[in-house]
Amino acid sequence: MTEAIDFRQAGFSAERPFRPWREGIFAALAWGATAAVTWGLPDVIQWGATGLFASLAGLVALVFLTLAILVPLRGWQGGVLTHYGPWFIALGLWLLVWEITTAKLGWLPKPFFSPPQGLLHVYMTDWDRLLICVAYTARLWGLGFFLGITLGFAGGVGLGWSKRFAYWGMPLLKLIGPVPASAWIPCAFFIFPSTFHASVFLVALASGIPVAILTASGISQVNRSYYDVARTLGASSRWQIRNVAIPAALPNVFVGLFMGLYYSFAVLVVAEMLGAKFGLGWYLQFNTAYSAYANVYAALVIMALICAGLVRALFSVRDRVLGWQKGIL
Secondary structure, X not given: OHHHHHHHHOOOOOOHHHHHHHHHHHHHHHHHHHHHHHHHOOOOOOOOOHHHHHHHHHHHHHHHHHHHHHHHHHOOOOHHHHHHHHHHHHHHHHHHHHHHHHHHOOOOOOOOOOOHHHHHHHHHHOHHHHHHHHHHHHHHHHHHHHHHHHHHHHHHHHHHHOHHHHXXXXXXXXXXXXXXXXXXXXXXXXXXXXXXXXXXXXXXHHHHHHHHHHHHHHHHOOOHHHHHXXXXXXXXXXXXXXXXXXXXXXXXXXXXXXXXXXXXXXXXXXXXXXXXXXXXXXXXXXXHHOOOHHHHHHHHHHHHHHHHHHHHHHHHHHHHXXXXXXXXX
């Protein structure tokens, strides 16, 4: 009994080697059922890429079945299946329900709802236009976001460090900050010479405001004894800002970056809908006008994946930059 208790306290259990096996089987069954239903049952309305989607779902099911067999035979830990196994199962079941309620039974009717093969058909037939729109959106978002966080960070440092700068700047920031960036669309389109420049300004405003506020908050919260020690050792104000204030405020800065990332994407879509000639926001508006909702959903999936990838990349940068916090916080 004592050995069993120590064995479990060490992080192991008798059932652990079989968990990846079970989850691989269940994932294979979920994706296999999706493939069988897609291929075997007739569609209420004809959709493109039905056979291709069924083949891809069957291939995924075969991969999960192979992993489920190899994990116990090879003695692998099955880390991917153990951690993401429930998500693989849920995704397969969700695709199965989505397929049945749209393509097979028509409970969610066309054109407002599209089955999975409808989105796949869009990616196959309209991939060139989607790539152009992704490139335009990336250019617009990149210029606006990095311009906004650069100016927001610089302004936040000034607000948190200089009382004179904060005296004039903080009331303006409190006045502009609560107003959604999309509310400035009429002014931006009137002031700037083109819709592209106005859209860059709106994205920069949406991303820069939270960075400025949280950077100023982080610098103002730094322990004053750090500055006293630095001044005693002969450090200049510029050295204190660069080596004391900014590193101590970085956790707040990254919170502002995450907030600015989400806000900038929301404003980006609105700005592109109002005047851009290309971009994912323009693509959404264009296809909504023609009731091509499969194209709309396909663009939304791309936007979600891009945003998730950027958030993941920002998390990686934060973990690397703030590695000194490990063991402290």
